Amino acid sequence: xxxxxxxxxxxxxxxxxxxxxxAVLKRQGxxxxxxxxVVQPSDLGQAxxxxxxxxxxxxxxxxxxxxxxxxxxxxxxxxxxxxxxxNTVVRDGxxxxxxxxxxxxxxxxxxxxxxxxxxxxxxxxxxxxxxxTVAFILTWLRAREVWVAGRNVGRAREIVTQFSGRGVDLxxxxxxPLPARIIINATSVSSPDESADMAGLVEKLxxxxxxxxxxxxxxxxxxFWQEKAQKGGIRFIDGLTPLAYQARRTLQLWTGIxxxxxxxxxxxxxxxxxxx
Numbered sequence: 101x102x103x104x105x106x107x108x109x110x111x112x113x114x115x116x117x118x119x120x121x122x123a124v125l126k127r128q129g130x131x132x133x134x135x136x137x138v139v140q141p142s143d144l145g146q147a148x149x150x151x152x153x154x155x156x157x158x159x160x161x162x163x164x165x166x167x168x169x170x171x172x173x174x175x176x177x178x179x180x181x182x183x184x185x186x187n188t189v190v191r192d193g194x195x196x197x198x199x200x201x202x203x204x205x206x207x208x209x210x211x212x213x214x215x216x217x218x219x220x221x222x223x224x225x226x227x228x229x230x231x232x233t234v235a236f237i238l239t240w241l242r243a244r245e246v247w248v249a250g251r252n253v254g255r256a257r258e259i260v261t262q263f264s265g266r267g268v269d270l271x272x273x274x275x276x277p278l279p280a281r282i283i284i285n286a287t288s289v290s291s292p293d294e295s296a297d298m299a300g301l302v303e304k305l306x307x308x309x310x311x312x313x314x315x316x317x318x319x320x321x322x323x324f325w326q327e328k329a330q331k332g333g334i335r336f337i338d339g340l341t342p343l344a345y346q347a348r349r350t351l352q353l354w355t356g357i358x359x360x361x362x363x364x365x366x367x368x369x370x371x372x373x374x375x376x
Contacts, residue, residue, distance in 0.1 A: 102132040102157040104354065107147060107165055112136035116319070116368055117160055120347060123367035124359060132157070141168070148172040152194055158354040159189040161198075163288055166229030173198040183236045184262070185229030188350045199353055202230065203237040205346025206284075206314075208361070210241070212345070213337060215312050218242040221279050225270070226286035227255035230316055232262075234286045239263040247280065249273055250287075274304040283307070283325075284314045291320040299324040310334050316342060340368055 104125075106117045113136055121134035139147045144165060151159060161169050166185040170176065173186070174195040180186045186198035210217060222243045224234045227250035238246045246265035248256040257267030292299040302324045311334065315325040318339040329336035344364035352358050 102130075103154070104132060104134040104158045104160075105137050105151075105156055106134070106160040106162060107137050107139050107144075107169070108162045109141065109164060110138055111163065112138045115162065116343070117162075117347070120343070120364055120367040121351070124347075124351065124363050127363065127367075128357060128359060130355060130357070139165070141165075144169060145172050148196065151189070151191065151196065157191055158350075160350065161187050161189060163228060163230070167232075170198060172196075179203060179236075183232055185232045187229075187233075187346065188353060190353050199350075200233060201346040201349035201353070202233045202342070203240075204349050205342040205344075206234060206237050207241065208345040209314070209337065209342045212341065212361075213312070213335070215282065216241075217282060219244045220281040221245045221247070223247045223249065223278060223280035223283045224286055225249050225284070227252050227259065228286070228288075230286035231256075232259055234284050234316075235259050235263045235265065238282075238284075239265070243282075270301065274301050275306060277306050277308055278310075279308060280310055282312045282314065283310060284316065285325050286316055288317065290315055290317040290323045290325055292322060292324060294320075302328050307332055307334070312337070314342075315339060318343070340365065344368065 106112055106115055118134050118136050125132050175197045177199045180198045180200040183200050186200050187202045188199040190197045217238055222238045224231050235246050235248055248259045249268045249270045250256040251270050253269040260267045289295040289298050313325055313329040313334055314337045316339040326336050344361045347364045348359055348361045
């Protein structure tokens with residue numbers, strides 16, 4: 101029996117990935133289990149050594165380790181190297197290779213909903229590994245301009261320097277007319293309970309011509325991104341669809357087996373939590 105896992109801090113126990121992957125593995129007749137591992141940031145290097153020692157067949161990586169895990173890997177895929185963030189580890193003997201299937205998952209999601217970002221301005225919230233991934237794929241898909249907004253404006257500008265675009269301070273967006281046709285939330289917060297300040301800022305956003313809001317989180321009882329979309333008559337998608345598409349790509353890397361994304365979406369119907 102093979103063992104797959106997800107590495108995170110305490111958020112690992114809230115992830116829907118173990119339930120989702122376990123259901124799909126069982127349905128596909130694959131003799132494997134998928135478990136969450138809670139890792140303290142100071143223990144990340146030891147955790148990677150543990151993957152080798154314990155013969156873990158593959159791992160997902162989520163916040164806060166998508167970027168900090170890279171020095172502990174033996175090799176990166178070309179996409180992961182360019183993006184500078186990974187969410188999937190594939191084991192090849194004693195070598196651990198990092199991939200980023202999040203980017204492909206977002207691209208597949210946009211294609212699924214028939215949204216073409218080419219020549220459109222996009223606004224990304226967040227400055228972590230997820231935001232880097234989003235900025236990369238939007239640039240790859242030929243968005244006209246990508247704005248990256250965060251409290252750490254230095255990080256935001258670092259991202260757009262690599263992928264092109266504009267880094268802006270989160271605090272200046274309130275009341276500012278925004279030309280974005282698509283908004284993607286790549287932060288970890290989506291409900292007022294998680295951040296009343298962020299909820300207030302989103303409520304005050306002045307959106308002009310926005311066609312789609314994509315929130316990479318899911319499973320919130322109240323979602324201020326969704327409420328903003330409903331008030332403005334804007335299409336809204338939560339993170340379940342990107343999760344299903346990236347998981348499909350991850351399983352293919354681990355096993356060589358292609359499973360339709362609907363299998364993963366069906367497995368997620370029993371609940372939801374934090375994204376991978």
